Every structure is written in C-alpha cells, then in structure tokens.
Amino acid sequence: MSKSDDGTRLSAPVASAPIRRLRQGPVMPIGGAEDKELGSEGEVLERFLELAGGSAARIVVIPTASRVADEVGSDYQKIFGEMGASGVDVLQVEERLDANEPPALDLLGEATGIYISGGDQSRLVSLLAGTKTMEMIRMRNAEGIIVAGTSAGASILSSHMLVGGSGRAGQSGTASAKKGMVDMVAGFGLLQDMIIDQHFSQRGRMGRLLSAFAANPGLLGIGLDEDTAVEIGQDGCLEVLGSGMVTIIDGRNSTSDYFEREDGEVLTVIDSHLFVLGPGRRFDLDSRRPVPLDQA
Amino acid sequence: MSKSDDGTRLSAPVASAPIRRLRQGPVMPIGGAEDKELGSEGEVLERFLELAGGSAARIVVIPTASRVADEVGSDYQKIFGEMGASGVDVLQVEERLDANEPPALDLLGEATGIYISGGDQSRLVSLLAGTKTMEMIRMRNAEGIIVAGTSAGASILSSHMLVGGSGRAGQSGTASAKKGMVDMVAGFGLLQDMIIDQHFSQRGRMGRLLSAFAANPGLLGIGLDEDTAVEIGQDGCLEVLGSGMVTIIDGRNSTSDYFEREDGEVLTVIDSHLFVLGPGRRFDLDSRRPVPLDQA
Numbered sequence: 001m002s003k004s005d006d007g008t009r010l011s012a013p014v015a016s017a018p019i020r021r022l023r024q025g026p027v028m029p030i031g032g033a034e035d036k037e038l039g040s041e042g043e044v045l046e047r048f049l050e051l052a053g054g055s056a057a058r059i060v061v062i063p064t065a066s067r068v069a070d071e072v073g074s075d076y077q078k079i080f081g082e083m084g085a086s087g088v089d090v091l092q093v094e095e096r097l098d099a100n101e102p103p104a105l106d107l108l109g110e111a112t113g114i115y116i117s118g119g120d121q122s123r124l125v126s127l128l129a130g131t132k133t134m135e136m137i138r139m140r141n142a143e144g145i146i147v148a149g150t151s152a153g154a155s156i157l158s159s160h161m162l163v164g165g166s167g168r169a170g171q172s173g174t175a176s177a178k179k180g181m182v183d184m185v186a187g188f189g190l191l192q193d194m195i196i197d198q199h200f201s202q203r204g205r206m207g208r209l210l211s212a213f214a215a216n217p218g219l220l221g222i223g224l225d226e227d228t229a230v231e232i233g234q235d236g237c238l239e240v241l242g243s244g245m246v247t248i249i250d251g252r253n254s255t256s257d258y259f260e261r262e263d264g265e266v267l268t269v270i271d272s273h274l275f276v277l278g279p280g281r282r283f284d285l286d287s288r289r290p291v292p293l294d295q296a
Numbered sequence: 297m298s299k300s301d302d303g304t305r306l307s308a309p310v311a312s313a314p315i316r317r318l319r320q321g322p323v324m325p326i327g328g329a330e331d332k333e334l335g336s337e338g339e340v341l342e343r344f345l346e347l348a349g350g351s352a353a354r355i356v357v358i359p360t361a362s363r364v365a366d367e368v369g370s371d372y373q374k375i376f377g378e379m380g381a382s383g384v385d386v387l388q389v390e391e392r393l394d395a396n397e398p399p400a401l402d403l404l405g406e407a408t409g410i411y412i413s414g415g416d417q418s419r420l421v422s423l424l425a426g427t428k429t430m431e432m433i434r435m436r437n438a439e440g441i442i443v444a445g446t447s448a449g450a451s452i453l454s455s456h457m458l459v460g461g462s463g464r465a466g467q468s469g470t471a472s473a474k475k476g477m478v479d480m481v482a483g484f485g486l487l488q489d490m491i492i493d494q495h496f497s498q499r500g501r502m503g504r505l506l507s508a509f510a511a512n513p514g515l516l517g518i519g520l521d522e523d524t525a526v527e528i529g530q531d532g533c534l535e536v537l538g539s540g541m542v543t544i545i546d547g548r549n550s551t552s553d554y555f556e557r558e559d560g561e562v563l564t565v566i567d568s569h570l571f572v573l574g575p576g577r578r579f580d581l582d583s584r585r586p587v588p589l590d591q592a
Contacts (some may be wrong), residue, residue, distance in 0.1 A: 147312060175497030176521050176540035177572055201471030204500030207521075207541060210572055222566035225472050225503075244472035245562050250568065257574070266541050266574035270586045274545065274570040276473055276506055280554070290566045 018084040025144040026051050027190045028106050029158075031198040031224030031244065032118050032151030036079050044229045044242045044281075047145025051146040051231070052113025057245045062113040064127050066118025066151040069094075072117050080115075091133070099131035104232050108136040111145060118198075123158070125185055134188050135253050140272040141190050142263065154224060160257075161187040162197060177210040180263035185210055185259045194220040194285070200226045200247055213249060214256035214267045220288065223247035238292065239282045250288045314342075321440040322347050323528045324563045325454075327494040327520030327540065328447035329412055332375050338573075340525045340538045347380050347411025347442040347527070356407040360423050361448040361502030365390075368413050383528035384537040387429070395427035403486045404432040414447025414494075417459050421452070421481055430484050435484050450520060457483040458508050468470060473506040476559035487528065489557060490516040490581070496543055497521045509545060510563045515554055516584065521544035524575075533587065535578045544571040546584050 028048055035042040050055055062070040073090030080088045082093055089107050093099045105250045108114065116124070128134050141147045147157065155161040162182045184195070195216070197209045200223030213221045224230065225244030234236045240246045250273040257268045276288055277283060282291035319370040324344055331338040344531045345353055355376045376384045386404050389395045403409065410433055412420070423428050434502030437443045443453065453456040458478045478584045480491070491512070493505045497520030520526065521540025528534045536542045546569040571586055574581060578587040 009527045015398070026431055027352070176524070177574075201503045204497045204502075206500075206543065207497045207572075228472070245564075247502065261574075268541075268574040268577050268586075269569045269570065271575075272570040272572075274568040275566045276503075276564065277566070278473075278557075278564040278567075279562050290564075 028148035029154035030150035030229040033226035099133035114150035116153030217251040221249035324444035325450035326446035328523035337535035395429035410446035412449030513547040
C-alpha cells in the first residue's frame, strides 16, 4: 500500500546525514495551514527540510489523517520535491493492517524525515496508534531523524492528544471550556507531559485546551497558531518558527473545579501561567521558563 | 432625534427604585450574542432588567454602534417590553450634535437602566465619546443606575477600549498578537484599569487582547465569551453571568518585547497570570484574585 518515488530513491546516502548523530531527533509540531508557496517565507517547511538533510533528504509523508490521503500525499510530494528533497515517498495506510506490513516499515526505515499531514485526528488514532508504523516512527526519531506533523499530525506527536469537541470558533457555545467537550487519548509519545492543540488563535481553542487541561494540571498546554511551529530539540527547548504565535499554559499551580462539574458545564480554571511567544523565541520545557528575552 | 415610548413613560416611580441608594450603580459588560429568547435561560438580560428595577424599570437603549440603529433599537424595545419593563426608550444619535441635546439627556435622566447595543466600536467613539450623553451616562451610573453594554457596547464601558484589528478567528494571520494590530482609545470610563474584549473565545481574540495588553501591563484584560457577562458591583468584584466563560489576564508581572518590535511583528508576552471563570464565579478586581472556589 505504499507508493515510492523510485526515480530518486538511491541518490541519498542516508547514513551520512549529520542529524543521525543526535541521540534523539527533533520533533516539530505545526499549527496547520503552513505556508506552502515556494519562494515565499515558508519558514516552517524549509526548516523541516533542512533538518531532514536538505538536498539529501528522503522524506516520508504520512497523509493518513486525511480522507483524501492520495491527494494530500501527492501535494506534499510535489512541494518537497520542488523544494529540493532528494526523495519523497508517501506512506498509504487504508487499514490498520497496512501499518504493520513491511512496505510501510521499509519506507520509514530509509527516511531522513517523517511528515504527518493534517486531517481527522481520529483517523490517526484508529489507523496508526499502536501499530508497527508508530513504533517505527518512535524508533527512527530516537535514532535522530526529524518527525514533523501539522494540524492533526501535530497533536498526535505527544503522549496525550485531544479528540472531539473541535472548538471551532464561531460556533457559539462550543468555544468556552466545558467539561467533557473533548476526550484525551494516547498519541505517538514522541513528546511527554504536554498537550498540543493547533489552529489555535484562528479557531479560538483556548476553551478546548483548558477543558482538557483542567483535569490534567501536570501537562503543559501548547497552542500553535496556523503557519507556526515549534522545533523541539535534544536540549529540551522549543523554538518558535513561522508567522504566528505559540501559546503556552503551565497549569502546575492552577486549580479547577473539573471534578465538581457535570458534563457540559463551563469550567473554572484559576492561576494558570500564560506565555505567548513570537517567532524565534525559545522556551525550556524542563524548567517551563522562556529563555530570557535578552538572550533570545 | 430621540424616540420615546410615551405610553408607559409615567408609570415608573424612578426615585424609589432600590438601586438608587447605591453610591455607584452596577456595570455589566456583555460578550455579545446574548440569549434574547423569552422563557429560555436568558440569564444575562434578565439580570440586567432585575438590576434596572424589574417591572418598574425604565430602560434606555442606545443602539448608536449599529449601522441599522433603528432596527436594533426596536428589537431591544420589543425584548425588554415583553420581559416586563415598565418603559423602554431608544436614544437615537445620528450625528454628534444629537448627543449633546436635551432630548437625549432628558431620556437618560429618567432611566433606571441604560443598555448600549453592539455594532461598530468606532461609531460609539466618534458619535458619543466626550459628549454630554457620555457625561450623563457616567453621572447616572454614579447615582446608582445600571449601565450594560453588549459587544462594542461592552468595550466602551471601560476607560480604555480597542478599535481595529477585529482579530476574527478564521482569518489566518490576523489572530496572533501583533504590534499595531489594534489601537487603544478612550472609552466612557465607567470601569478603570481594564480592557474588555468580547466574542472572545468565539472569535479567537486572545492575540488581539494581548497585543494591546503587551504595552499596558498595568491593565487587566477581560475577555467575554458570547452570551456571557460580568456584573461589576460596588464591592469591586465581578460575577460571571450567562452560558460561557470569562477569560481574565493579569499582566502585572509579565514582560513583553512590545517596545522592541516593529508594527506587524508577532509579540512575545511572558509570565501573564491566566484565569478562566465559569458562570457564578466571582473575581475581586482590587486584589486581582478570584473569590476562592469553596466560597463561590
């Protein structure tokens, strides 16, 4: 069920890509709607490609979240190809079985960068979570290659992800933080102790994030705007890329009434610590502190 | 230029309304799209009417923010009439002169509750700010009567209000906090030291609020969801009403790079203190602390 771009397949000597030397590769959640215009300031995809090895990169695109996976896969194949990647393959998973078979695993084994597209988060969970494909993605990231995901693909990178309660702005009454508006399920686990939400400012998702967050104050909430990403490196810091802002909520000192509320009731969450970071800013995920402005 | 509802005008003995005894009347900013269905749980408008004197209330509606002020005025006249107000008048201001003339001032002088509709904030500023109508609204509120405003009408209640940069969610690139995305102008001044934004979760306006806030860390940022209001009483506390949540950002300890950024650049604002409050919750505006959950 995999497609490969055999014409360019042999041209990249993967083992020599410098990022292979890292103990864990970078992880890059993207807030969706990343700039795909060539020649513009499409910083996010350019940085992904750079970390994947630049002109030596062999990208595997995983468009499984999309209901039009063929189309999305071809689009990214074209984009990364035009950007100069050495090879771009699309991993197609139409049923769970596909994600456990050698064609998928072989593709991932040769990748120098893995890119998970947007779409429906529940498709990622039902088709990929717990499969050998997921394990291979973890293993390859542990070996040093970059794994990026946009929109739904960003959320699944973490150990915990939100499903349901799209919290799309403009639907009055869905945007406030309400108990039970979202469920939390297990993601791929490349990142720990955080919940990543995307299209964050554009869809007014503070309420949705807080509704999950209220019951899980130990997690860090990370809201990514569109065309905005964070690059999380081996040093445990994230750096903001792209054209928007990243919202970070630290709830370690916060209190909520989550366990006293019924499903559907609006929640109260007090004493959260809020950061919004523009492009180029860095944040230390261990200390939960931004790298000071005068050092950024 | 004023319309009055003379049929019911003489029925309410205004001077005896109990709220007249307060030193300052309540102020009620509403996040827009308040529930106007009779018989439903339209808590916000019901509470407004109650504070205006219930069946003895004489409401003055100010629909000046709307480009279809006649229509909006009539709608509210009908709503408050059906809810049982003793009298409902509509104050029409088509040019600034109207706001300085006796018909408008006389109406306000007899009101037990003033309600400012939504629409375009710049119309409120250009037609009403600094007029005798504004002074009369301040004076009547100081005498004890309630002043409520919804959407644009909510924002103008404070000393500082945002104009421009609608920050409507869904317009990619407009929702992140950027320098210069909004201007701040003087509002009516019934509330001090805060910026009120509305349609907050629904339109993803965190970025817009923070962009103003970054340069004004002494102000409290208050984001009202649709069909959600805060009632601010003489005790300096606000109480949440309606069906959504209220987002409060205290920036006294926060740091931003506002003064180092150029117009249009995304801002960084760190160490803000975030509260989201559900219906019934109270927050002390002096101490900037919520009334503890177990006392609410």
